[in-house]
Amino acid sequence: MPNQPRSSALVDVRDLSVTYGRTRAVREVSLQIGDGEFVGLLGESGSGKTTLGNAILRLLPAPGAISGGSIHFAGRDITTATQEELRPLRWREMSTVFQSSMNSLNPVITIEAQFRDVIEEHTDLRGAQVRKRIAELLGMVMIDPSFMRFYPHELSGGMKQRVCLALALALEPKFVLLDEPTTGLDVVVQRSILDNVRSLQRQLGFAVLLISHDLGTVMEVSDRVMVMYAGQIVEDQRSETMLAEPIHPYTRGLLGAYADPRAETVEISYIPGRPPDLSRPLTGCPFAPRCKEAIDVCATEEPRLVPMGPGQAACHVAEAAYAA
Numbered sequence: 001m002p003n004q005p006r007s008s009a010l011v012d013v014r015d016l017s018v019t020y021g022r023t024r025a026v027r028e029v030s031l032q033i034g035d036g037e038f039v040g041l042l043g044e045s046g047s048g049k050t051t052l053g054n055a056i057l058r059l060l061p062a063p064g065a066i067s068g069g070s071i072h073f074a075g076r077d078i079t080t081a082t083q084e085e086l087r088p089l090r091w092r093e094m095s096t097v098f099q100s101s102m103n104s105l106n107p108v109i110t111i112e113a114q115f116r117d118v119i120e121e122h123t124d125l126r127g128a129q130v131r132k133r134i135a136e137l138l139g140m141v142m143i144d145p146s147f148m149r150f151y152p153h154e155l156s157g158g159m160k161q162r163v164c165l166a167l168a169l170a171l172e173p174k175f176v177l178l179d180e181p182t183t184g185l186d187v188v189v190q191r192s193i194l195d196n197v198r199s200l201q202r203q204l205g206f207a208v209l210l211i212s213h214d215l216g217t218v219m220e221v222s223d224r225v226m227v228m229y230a231g232q233i234v235e236d237q238r239s240e241t242m243l244a245e246p247i248h249p250y251t252r253g254l255l256g257a258y259a260d261p262r263a264e265t266v267e268i269s270y271i272p273g274r275p276p277d278l279s280r281p282l283t284g285c286p287f288a289p290r291c292k293e294a295i296d297v298c299a300t301e302e303p304r305l306v307p308m309g310p311g312q313a314a315c316h317v318a319e320a321a322y323a324a
């Protein structure tokens with residue numbers, strides 16, 4: 001859509017496609033994330049969530065490649081930007097906490113040295129100024145500054161993950177991608193870290209894209225939630241509305257698998273079958289073979305993501321219901 005005006009969103013993705021050889025991991029995805037917005041991204045393993053996140057940051061591992069569409073960040077087209085052109089944006093404008101990112105800390109240098117590398121590379125701070133900034137950052141994630149002299153192996157898993165969060169916020173970026181930021185941690189620590197993230201996000205005003213399988217947590221901390229299936233966004237709406245009025249049958253299936261343990265009768269449902277093989281051509285709606293509500297058109301025509309009720313969805317069944 002070359003003549004379509006760009007939105008004022010901080011992150012503006014249009015018709016983005018990503019391939020790994022013959023596999024179309026992301027298929028013509030469009031999304032926008034505004035300044036200071038906290039957005040969740042849900043979906044089964046293999047739905048394309050991490051690939052989409054890496055593409056937005058231009059961190060796709062080989063042989064992944066952007067095969068179509070565009071990515072604009074803060075009004076700048078970064079779809080084909082070189083690594084040198086992206087370098088000033090990284091850490092300062094956009095940053096990330098990867099899945100199991102605590103394992104990415106350098107094991108042979110202290111926490112202070114790891115912060116110092118980032119801060120001195122991208123700012124004019126030196127010496128005692130850097131040490132003061134590190135103390136501030138550790139305090140933000142509820143770690144005593146004395147731990148900056150420790151090595152990663154001397155910290156607990158939760159502390160290492162907090163260090164990674166502090167590193168991501170070191171230069172006060174406008175956008176932070178969190179990809180399963182609490183994987184491998186116990187539920188108490190997970191909740192503490194995500195509460196800390198939400199508090200810092202409100203305080204500092206950066207935008208967040210939170211990728212997770214934990215539907216309950218995403219619904220609770222996010223302003224808006226997108227659901228991904230077979231490389232596409234199939235639903236996008238406010239979290240509280242999605243919880244009360246899910247539009248897509250896939251979203252209802254995901255919600256059905258998340259029971260309230262406080263309920264008098266705990267009922268859990270599941271989605272039969274498995275996602276499609278994205279290395280093969282698809283016909284019709286990718287979810288149709290698993291959908292109990294599928295109608296004839298679902299087998300032949302792929303639905304588009306269009307406004308529906310309070311949000312957006314890509315579903316022939318829902319579209320017919322809202323049109324009625």
